[in-house]
Amino acid sequence: MANVLVVGEIKDGALKKISKEVTSTGKKIASQLGGQVEVLLIGEGADKFASELSAVGADKVITVNLADFNPEAYANIIAGVAKEKGSSFIILPHTGQGKDYSPRVAVKLGAGIVADVVELKVDGGNVIARKPIYSGKAFANIQINTGVKVFTIRPNSQEVGSTAGAGAIEASSQTAGDVKTKIASTELSGGNKVQLTEASxxxxxxxxxxxxxxxxMLQELCDTIGAALGASRAAVDAGWISHSHQVGQTGKTVSPNCxxxxxxxxxxxxxxxxxxxKYIVAxxxxxDAPIFKVATFGVVADLFEVVPAVTKEFKKVLG
Ligand SMILES: Cc1cc2nc3c(=O)[nH]c(=O)nc-3n(C[C@H](O)[C@H](O)[C@H](O)COP(=O)(O)OP(=O)(O)OC[C@H]3O[C@@H](n4cnc5c(N)ncnc54)[C@H](O)[C@@H]3O)c2cc1C
Structure with a gap:
């Protein structure tokens, strides 16, 4: 029997969607390995999210009350809980924060790590991680050979399931421990109202x-449907919009529903x-533009006619 330890994230007092995605994936993997999924949530008031997490698979929600994010503190707490619970499979979110603390967690546990995973599969007693390589032109299926294994999961790549877990709550006694840095302040760049990497x-x-x-004109469509605003490098290099909006190899990796x-x-x-x-609309x-080769729905037309018309229709429907 192998239990799976999953880490969720809270942002601005709300549970991030990725927390449910990793929990459901953890549940699927744990049940195939004959174990349980334990979800660690670090943040103030973390216990209030226990029912949301048990509805999507958490057998146990482990909480640690910590006011501010610090990657060193998170790594100390996650590694501490993993050691205490004897977890050999650890699933973390491949978010901005996750990218910061996950390598530290792997080092502290002497674990192998596969980052930016889009699929996890049980094969015998092991777990095979699938991740895009060469800018998405190919996939690698990777098995970790160390006793403790760490995987980071790309946001929006996993289904949120409806298999509920036992949902027990445990307040952990793990603390931030020895932390050598302090984040003095953080600020959003680029003014995107919805975070690109979190957007659906x-x-x-x-x-x-x-x-x-x-x-x-695009921002108006974004505001109407609750979308984040992205851009190609050509638009960024021309100085039309800031680099924080750039999607692609030298920009952000996104995986929205649409x-x-x-x-x-x-x-x-x-x-x-x-x-x-999940769905690409071009x-x-x-x-003949190459985007149509990957598009789920394609509109061959002038965007200056289509975008305002689509925004108008959405405004009518959504109010
Ligand atoms: C090392 C490296 C890294 C790179 N990293 C990135 C990256 O991270 N992200 C990125 O995006 N690019 C990146 N690029 C650049 C990339 O190769 C392309 O140059 C860039 O993506 C092109 O942007 P674009 O599609 O906006 O422009 P174009 O390729 O010029 O396409 C513009 C499109 O707009 C269409 N169009 C024009 N007018 C209208 C209209 N009125 N209505 C509808 N359609 C219209 C045209 O038909 C055309 O298909 C990178 C390149 C290199 C070499």
Whole structure:
């Protein structure tokens, strides 16, 4: 029997969606290994999310009350809980914070790590992790040979299940421990109202937007449907929008439920950052644009006609 330890995240007093995704995946893996899934939540008032997590699989929710994020403190706490529980499979979110603390956790536990995983499968008594490589042109299936194994999961790559867990709550006595740095302050760059890497819908603009004056048109669509605003490198390099919006090989990797590409040709480097989106909608006036090869729905038309019309319709429907 092998228990799986999963780590969830809280942001601005709310449970992040990735927390449910990793919990459901942990539940699936734990039941195939004949064990349970324990979910560690670090943050103030973490216990109030226990029922949300048990509804999607948590057999136990372990809470640690800690006001501020610090990657060293998180790594100390996660490694401490893993040792205490004897966890050999540890599943962490591949979020901004997760990328910061997960390598530290692996080092503290002497564990092998596979980062940015999109699928976990049980094979015999082991777990095989599938991750995109070469900018999404291929996949690698990787097995970790160390006793303790750490996986980080790409946000929006996992289904949230409906198999409930026992949902016990345990307050852990683990503490931040020896921490050598303090985050003095953090600030959002680029002014995106919805975080790109967390968004379930993204509307992105490319060179087809023709200039910075046309990005507010995309922002209006974003505001209407609760999407985050993305961009291609061509738009960023032209100075039309800040780099914090860039999606792709040298920008952010996103995996929303729906990615709406407006005036983006679909270069390999752009698709490296958004190719794993669940639904891709492409609006491009060139029917031969490569983006249509990956698009779920394609609109061969002028974006300056389509985008305002779509925004108007959404406003009617959504109010
Ligand atoms: C090392 C390296 C890293 C890179 N990293 C990234 C990265 O992270 N992200 C990234 O995006 N790129 C990246 N690039 C650049 C990439 O190769 C492309 O140059 C870039 O993605 C092109 O952006 P685009 O699709 O907006 O522009 P284009 O390729 O010029 O496409 C513009 C599209 O808009 C369409 N269009 C024009 N007018 C309209 C209209 N009125 N209505 C509808 N459609 C219209 C055109 O048909 C065309 O398909 C990288 C390149 C390199 C070499």
């Amino acid at each position: 819908i993204i509307v992105s603009g490319g060179r087809g937007l023709k200039g910075p004056e046309n990005f507010p 990615y709406i590409a407006c005036g983006i040709s679909g270069s390999i480097q752009h698709m490296a950052g958004m190719g794993s989106s 609006i491009n006036k060139d029917g």
